[in-house]
Amino acid sequence: DAGVIQSPRHEVTEMGQEVTLRCKPISGHDYLFWYRQTMMRGLELLIYFNNNVPIDDSGMPEDRFSAKMPNASFSTLKIQPSEPRDSAVYFCASSLSLYEQYFGPGTRLTVT
């Protein structure tokens, strides 16, 4: 398997623009997680899905953030409008039920 795939790997955008991050989980995995990593706050869970349904989005920082999973092989995390404080590395991970999570390479987002 190719592992968890994320795109783009790097994104630089201006404040106020819409940003869409993409994730393809490992085939057959039924859980998908979005994380954000910053120096100040470390690794934080934003939202997770089970069988394409959002289960817990309590980590989503603001209404500017939204996530969707239209099918088992694709998820998006959208920020609209983006702000400089959204600059971070965003990771997607997937797992098969209660077992170990596998992480993608991350998307490094810079908002200027």
Next chain:
Amino acid sequence: GIQVEQSPPDLILQEGANSTLRCNFSDSVNNLQWFHQNPWGQLINLFYIPSGTKQNGRLSATTVATERYSLLYISSSQTTDSGVYFCAVQETGGFKTIFGAGTRLFVKA
């Protein structure tokens, strides 16, 4: 929610030395994993270990769930072991995952 504390926060080793990293958690958990984040930022699975002991080469891990801690042992450290080691737990009754702040390891040649 669950608190996850890792120690030490930073560690410098001479190549060939052994080390023990600790992860304490404040409540019972469903799942515990150890990750290594390499200098390029990739998070690599080391162990899935909600309880018991596992070994993989020079690395081993032990989780004592009843006492709410886990240990990661690195033997004969190599420069490629440098990076940040994270402990992550999942709360019982759900899949919410909480990461510790990590232990930053630097192995000198």
